[in-house]
Amino acid sequence: MSIIIISSDSYPVGREIAMxxxxxxxxxxxxxxxLAQIADNHTIEESKLIKAMDDGPSFLGMKKRVRNRCLAYxxxxxxxxxxxANRVCQGLAAHLYVLGISHxxxxxxLADPEQILQQSASNKxxxxxxxxxxxxRHNSFRRRWSMDAFDLDETDPSQYDLTISLSQIxxxxxxxxxxxxxxxxxxxxxxxxxxxxxxxxxxxxxxxALLESFPNVIVRANSGTLVVETAALxxxxxxxxxxxxxxxxxxxxxxxxxxxxxxxxxRQAAESFR
Amino acid sequence: xxxxxEVLLLDDEPIxxxxxxxxxxxxxxxxxxxxxxxxxxxxxxxxxxxVVVTDIRMDxxxxxxVLEHVREKSQRTKVIMITGYAMMALAREAMEKGAFDxxxxxFKPDDLRRVIAKAAKELGSSINFEVEMENEI
Numbered sequence: 001m002s003i004i005i006i007s008s009d010s011y012p013v014g015r016e017i018a019m020x021x022x023x024x025x026x027x028x029x030x031x032x033x034x035l036a037q038i039a040d041n042h043t044i045e046e047s048k049l050i051k052a053m054d055d056g057p058s059f060l061g062m063k064k065r066v067r068n069r070c071l072a073y074x075x076x077x078x079x080x081x082x083x084x085a086n087r088v089c090q091g092l093a094a095h096l097y098v099l100g101i102s103h104x105x106x107x108x109x110l111a112d113p114e115q116i117l118q119q120s121a122s123n124k125x126x127x128x129x130x131x132x133x134x135x136x137r138h139n140s141f142r143r144r145w146s147m148d149a150f151d152l153d154e155t156d157p158s159q160y161d162l163t164i165s166l167s168q169i170x171x172x173x174x175x176x177x178x179x180x181x182x183x184x185x186x187x188x189x190x191x192x193x194x195x196x197x198x199x200x201x202x203x204x205x206x207x208x209a210l211l212e213s214f215p216n217v218i219v220r221a222n223s224g225t226l227v228v229e230t231a232a233l234x235x236x237x238x239x240x241x242x243x244x245x246x247x248x249x250x251x252x253x254x255x256x257x258x259x260x261x262x263x264x265x266x267r268q269a270a271e272s273f274r
Numbered sequence: 275x276x277x278x279x280e281v282l283l284l285d286d287e288p289i290x291x292x293x294x295x296x297x298x299x300x301x302x303x304x305x306x307x308x309x310x311x312x313x314x315x316x317x318x319x320x321x322x323x324x325v326v327v328t329d330i331r332m333d334x335x336x337x338x339x340v341l342e343h344v345r346e347k348s349q350r351t352k353v354i355m356i357t358g359y360a361m362m363a364l365a366r367e368a369m370e371k372g373a374f375d376x377x378x379x380x381f382k383p384d385d386l387r388r389v390i391a392k393a394a395k396e397l398g399s400s401i402n403f404e405v406e407m408e409n410e411i
Contacts, residue, residue: 185372
């Protein structure tokens with residue numbers, strides 16, 4: 001079950017490379033097509049999931065709480081899909097949450113800037129100078145989006161195992177490089193890395209179940225043992241811990257739940273001013 | 275190939291060898307346990323083992339050096355790395371240098387038996403580890 005995650009500064013370019021790589025290696029392609037199924041499973045509109053991936057939280061737009069829930073559903077489903085098959089994944093922000101998995105090759109594909117500039121200018125009927133401004137704005141938005149959602153800068157090449165710039169290498173050569181790199185022994189699945197992926201998937205599943213009632217939870221899993229962190233007022237601590245244990249304890253794969261409830265200093269301060 | 279799998283187990287914590295030796299013997303492994311890497315390396319020079327299970331973090335000689343030593347001596351031997359300090363970079367380094375598998379401590383004896391079963395299969399062992407394991411459950 002080898003995994004390749006492809007990210008790009010241009011969604012269509014990333015998708016093209018990912019699909020070609022999947023075909024070349026005979027891996028399954030995992031992309032935004034899966035959002036329809038995720039939306040069905042959680043009775044949420046697919047458009048909301050897409051919005052959560054493409055827009056930042058804003059006063060008039062999607063609320064941060066809703067956006068986090070949408071991203072948690074995507075994260076849960078993507079991790080689940082990566083467990084049992086050879087896959088090339090693109091367009092689901094997996095490079096921001098499939099972390100520390102040694103058999104996962106993460107690739108950043110940088111589109112040819114000149115080509116993107118020309119395409120953008122002709123599609124929108126604007127000058128190259130205006131198109132450049134739009135592209136810069138988009139890149140800066142992606143940086144802010146990834147920092148806000150996952151505390152990682154997705155435009156930073158050091159976050160990836162491999163960075164390919166298409167200004168000098170064509171798409172087919174990029175596919176060849178990626179296909180060859182995944183055959184390196186270091187990207188072979190091993191007991192440790194498979195266990196880490198299972199732990200991530202379990203944590204994501206539990207977080208997804210908890211988020212509706214407890215929007216600020218952090219969940220970590222280790223072989224069926226869960227550590228859940230949350231914040232609450234002092235008087236609510238026990239009740240909160242019990243409620244979390246009741247929900248998490250029912251999820252398949254969970255053997256033991258430990259809840260750490262920290263003091264919610266903001267609510268505490270707000271109450272003391274009343 | 276012989277019916278028994280020849281296994282060298284190296285860990286500087288005596289409890290590891292004490293617990294794992296009988297667990298591996300149950301599935302048909304002939305296990306030699308070592309706590310000192312230098313002594314284990316000497317033994318590796320004398321005998322070619324089917325499987326080497328080694329801790330990574332040890333004084334003087336670490337598990338990666340043991341892995342390199344085994345690779346120089348025998349391409350056939352399967353080396354399984356075990357460590358309490360598992361990290362992605364270390365796991366990738368071990369795999370790139372030819373480790374067969376990498377397991378994070380703590381683990382259950384069954385986890386190691388499963389990996390040894392996989393190694394035995396690749397070595398063409400006639401011992402049926404799967405059946406033995408199923409019987410135990």
